Amino acid sequence: MQSFDLNNIWEHILQEAKKNMQHLPDALYLRVTSSLIPMFLDSHSIHIGVMQTFVKNLIDQQPQISKA
Numbered sequence: 503m504q505s506f507d508l509n510n511i512w513e514h515i516l517q518e519a520k521k522n523m524q525h526l527p528d529a530l531y532l533r534v535t536s537s538l539i540p541m542f543l544d545s546h547s548i549h550i551g552v553m554q555t556f557v558k559n560l561i562d563q564q565p566q567i568s569k570a
Contacts, residue, residue, distance in 0.1 A: 512540055515548060522564055534560055 516535055523531050539551040552558045 508540065508543060511543070511548065519564075533557075 516538075519535060520531065523534070526534070534557050537553050537557050539553070541549045541551045543549075552561070
């Protein structure tokens, strides 16, 4: 069984998200990413939750980050 360092994976995801969300003001980017909650990790993806609907809608509008 392969071991994952969730902290490193999550940090990498946040870095990739920042690259893909450069068009957002810094304050909005921080608000969005600070409300993300990693829910679970499977062999192909990490599933995240959010507490606000507007954050979910904003994320859903972004292209998927693949092979991050």
